[in-house]
Amino acid sequence: MTTETLIRVASLCVLLACAETLHGIARTVLVVPRIGKDRAIKLSALTGSILAFMICYVFVPAIGLQGPAQHLALGLLLATFMALFDMGMGLLVMRKSWRKVMTDFDPRTGNYLVLGLAFLVWAPTLVFLLEVCCG
Incomplete structure (x- = not known):
């Protein structure tokens, strides 16, 4: 892997983190007051996944x-980075406890972040497949 590729991958990680942070702020400020926190969190899993896919579609x-394996590896890297970023934001910036941070990943508590991360694993591969078939 070249230095240029590493820079592009790191830039994509930072771009996704910035976009998802702004997405979370917009959810809190604009959506929660209108539909409530529980519904807003569920909706944001969908809108966040769409946002992440659009970013991947442009930048991946x-x-x-080359090939689906490399794209899947990228997806795993992106999802891992975003999970660690989310944990770091929760612990360090928002000063949540580990228990509360881990609740954000548990769909049984109404939080679908883990589903968004699962989609992110496959987003670069989906972009690759769209490029191959639709060119």
């Missing part, structure tokens, strides 16, 4: 990966 092809 420029990374220059």
Whole structure:
């Protein structure tokens, strides 16, 4: 893997983190007052996944990966980065306890972050497949 590829991947991680942070702020300020926290959290799993896919659709092809395996590896890296970023934000910025942070990943508590992360694992591969078939 070249230095340029590493820079592009790192840039994609930072871009996704910034976009999802702004997405979370918008949810809290604009959506929660209108539909409530529980419904807003569920809706944001869908809108966050769409946002992440759109970012991947624009930026993943420029990374220059070859084949579905490399794209899946990228997806695993992105999902891991975003999970760690979310934990870091919860613990360090929002000063949540470990228990509360881990609740954000548990769909049984009404939080669907883990489903969004699962989608993110496959988003680069989906972009690759769309490029192959629709060109």
